[in-house]
Amino acid sequence: MLDALTGALGEVLTPTSLLMMVIGVVLGFVVGILPGLGGAVTLALLLPFTYSMDPIPAFALLLGMYVVASTAGDITSVLFGVPGEASSAAVVLDGYPMTRQGQAGRALGAVLTSSAVGALVGIVVLILAIPIIRPVILAIGPPEFFALALLGLTFVVTLSSGQMHKGLLACLFGVLVSLVGLDPATGVPRFTFGSLDLWSGVSIVPVVIGLFGGAEVLQLMMQKGSVSNVAASPDSVSGVKAGIMDTLRRWPLAMRSGAIGTALSLVPGMGGSVAQFIAYGHAKQVSKKPEEFGKGSVEGVIASGATGVAKDCGSLVPTIAFGIPGSASSAVLLSAFLILGLNPGKEMLTTDLEVTMSMVWITFFATVVAVGAALLLVRPLARLTYISGPLLIPFLILLLSIGAYSEANSFVDIVLMLVFVAIGVACIRWDWPRVPMLLGFVLGSILERYLFLSNSLFGADWLLRPAFLAIAACIVLVFVSYGLKVRRQRRDLPTPELDEATR
């Protein structure tokens, strides 16, 4: 394996591969920063260019673009509250409030460094997992996947900011929205109200852009100030070093979040949209200052940023080892394998191991180059947040529309985005948590799929599988510990302070 790793390094460092990687990195930056241009779509657009290439330069182009898009997507999340990628949505929650407090440089420094730390974790997992993952993944069935998704849903407890009742309702509403469209098993149209456009369901992009980006633009319109509320000064624009140090000081959190991103992406169908919120919920759960989450907590930025590239590494494992894509982007990558004459599975782990290991190096180099370049650009990027609000509004409102439209080239997505703008504004105005809604939305269809598979394959017996019971016990523990925490605080504090304390 070590031979394959060093051999792959030599192949990656050839001029052709390096040139392809640089092209991929530049494209990844553009794709990541522009909302709506998902990594999967751009991978598909790049596929024809790889037909005549050797496998390693081809993957240098594709993977270079793919992993950098995740990192670059965090930049617009922090600066303007509009996620460049759906998997950067959680970065908005604390990154954007930091920007509004004049700490854009610090937030970008933290998110980029945590992305690099997360990538390292993902790369190590990728190297270690390739030979051993097969028996592990095969031992996990739909009941365990269902339980894992349910465990993810329990993070509503921590993401509801002390408003459990409202959080659960918002979460269930998100689940309901995820069910819109044709039922995958029976083909029955559900909640489509006779519209053919809704048969394919509601995409995550208009939901995320509407819930988070739309409210920010409306606010800028009312306020007419700049994005950042603090007058521009050299101190407020810099702070990059402080952000980097924030992440380095909290390296265990960054590594744990990277591990969560990688581990969840190993499970086909879970995807990065889920991982970022689970990592965010975990960070809030273990934080000494959970009340700062959602108001500009650097820990929230670190946790959600660390899942960016880590989840890409994780989703590569089942793609390489079994030919099971973990996400839409991995599905496009899988087709690249087939175009280039590579067969996922045993061959990728034996005869083509060098190609597999080259992916590890490409991910590593692309992340280093992307993070390095982004850190150099942080200062000018952060200055953008001091531009007058009215000047930015036309630009931001156009990003919202293109972002929503580009996913399916449909105006219906723009209408859906506007519906979620209204819901997002109402949530802020009347103090309802938005994040549980998104968590319910990303997990809803996964829950239903695995529930259906579990019932079809095992009848009611799946409820007694040991791994399922173990995960179910964890779920019960989460609720019991929350109940005990509330009870303890109720005992210690006078009533008016209780709400604030549980946030």
Add this chain to the structure above:
Amino acid sequence: MTADTSSTVHPRRPGVDAEAVGGLVLAVVFGGAFWLAHDWDHQAAIFPLCTSAAGFLLAVGLVVRAFASRRMRAEADTPHEEVTAEDNLEYVFQTASARQWVVALAWFGGFFVALWVLGLYAAALVFTVAYLRTQDRRSWLFAIVYALILVAVLYGAFTVLLAKPVPPGYFGLV
């Protein structure tokens, strides 16, 4: 131009009515979803039925809790929560005047109507010039040059470089 960041304290309206109304709206949504789902094939309906039933019960519970806490709050006469300028997004939405809401929503909605009618680039041009002239008091020259640059950047990125379709507008103007 930065916003006022003073720590002025403003009373937040009692959240009880908002909770009750939010709960009622969601009860209607979940109730409607349950009613729609019960006609479907059993396999397609089971998960939506469970979700909507749970949502309906929780929403009704929230309404009951909101009314109960209103009575308790009235008896105790406790002060309402306060929100400061530091909670910026909430602060702006909670303290904005009706005029600010109408103006912002009119511009926001107006852009999307223009987008639907004129298509992306024409709408961008018209909206940018009109918005900068009226809301930011910029000169005609500045507004037009800014709008042209913005449209050129978008056209270069999405249409020329990436060959991505953009909203075409009712008349297919793009």
